[in-house]
Amino acid sequence: MSSSTPTRVAGGVSATPDKIVASEFAGALALGIYLCTLGFTVRWLLFSDEGWTRRKAVNWPMVGVTAYIFVATIAYSALDLKIVMDEVKLLMTDPGAVYILPMWLNICKCMFANSIALSADLVLIYRCYAVYGDNLPVIIFPCLLWFGGLVCTGLQMYLQIAHMHNPNLGPYIWAKVNMSIGPGIVLIPFWGSITVLNIYCTVMLLRRIRRAARESGPYVASGESFRFIARSITESGVVYMSTSLAHFIVWFSFNNLAVRTIGVITLPFIGIAFNLILIRAARRRTRGVNEKPIGEFTSIDFNTTRNAILTLDIRPEPKEVSDTEYGSERSTPSRF
Numbered sequence: 001m002s003s004s005t006p007t008r009v010a011g012g013v014s015a016t017p018d019k020i021v022a023s024e025f026a027g028a029l030a031l032g033i034y035l036c037t038l039g040f041t042v043r044w045l046l047f048s049d050e051g052w053t054r055r056k057a058v059n060w061p062m063v064g065v066t067a068y069i070f071v072a073t074i075a076y077s078a079l080d081l082k083i084v085m086d087e088v089k090l091l092m093t094d095p096g097a098v099y100i101l102p103m104w105l106n107i108c109k110c111m112f113a114n115s116i117a118l119s120a121d122l123v124l125i126y127r128c129y130a131v132y133g134d135n136l137p138v139i140i141f142p143c144l145l146w147f148g149g150l151v152c153t154g155l156q157m158y159l160q161i162a163h164m165h166n167p168n169l170g171p172y173i174w175a176k177v178n179m180s181i182g183p184g185i186v187l188i189p190f191w192g193s194i195t196v197l198n199i200y201c202t203v204m205l206l207r208r209i210r211r212a213a214r215e216s217g218p219y220v221a222s223g224e225s226f227r228f229i230a231r232s233i234t235e236s237g238v239v240y241m242s243t244s245l246a247h248f249i250v251w252f253s254f255n256n257l258a259v260r261t262i263g264v265i266t267l268p269f270i271g272i273a274f275n276l277i278l279i280r281a282a283r284r285r286t287r288g289v290n291e292k293p294i295g296e297f298t299s300i301d302f303n304t305t306r307n308a309i310l311t312l313d314i315r316p317e318p319k320e321v322s323d324t325e326y327g328s329e330r331s332t333p334s335r336f
Helices: 017-046 060-093 103-131 136-165 184-215 220-250 256-291
Strands: none
Touching (some): 060 103, 060 256, 103 184, 103 256, 136 184, 220 256
């Protein structure tokens, strides 16, 4: 495939056909990994541990968020593929031409991307809220960041719709960030707030887990469970944080290929990070059923007495533990 000389457009440098296809290929690889994790997540959300019978207690809110992330990711990928096919076709027939992205396609893509990040962050905030025993002050700061991201999404759509009705709007010469693929002046604060929110909630979760591990005393099995949960949350948080941080930084670049590549891999990686916690927790639970290492990978209860074994749960479905399993203490149902 021949390459034409990159053309400088308002706010960025356009990519050549071969680079456009390469970025789409990277997005396809990320999407394939996400679909694999999605299959395992759906299995643990809807079916019992022992077979393929329907689970008696299904966490439908978690199923709903998982389904929305899947639908929005597929819709984003489909729109992006259409744009790439149209752009490559134009550049192959007329190498000197500059592809003009239909604004309605860009509006839909940005809406899907932002809504996926906001949905995943809403679940993360709720996890932090539940772990701290419904302590509202703990989530005030991430809630402010979340609403800030929501405001940025509305402002972004407004700018894009205004530009669709008035193509001469801009060209934002004063803006020292990329404005050719999307409104970088709005996307930078959006992804910045998403990154800070992710870091804050992850640190607060790990802090609470560390405190519970200290309070569990000499119980080795309980400590191992806490370390497993800490690793799961950390690994998932690192995946999400690294992609959102890259998306924040890339808007300071005028290389449209970098913006495009980060954009197509960010959404699948958000879905992967979201699914990893559910998959690892479910697999740990199934091992616990057979080996009984700690009775079960059981639910959250930080209000138990100091002499009880403190446990934490990030399972995808609610489940209660019998009174005899931990003496006189009953674990509360999982809300994760």
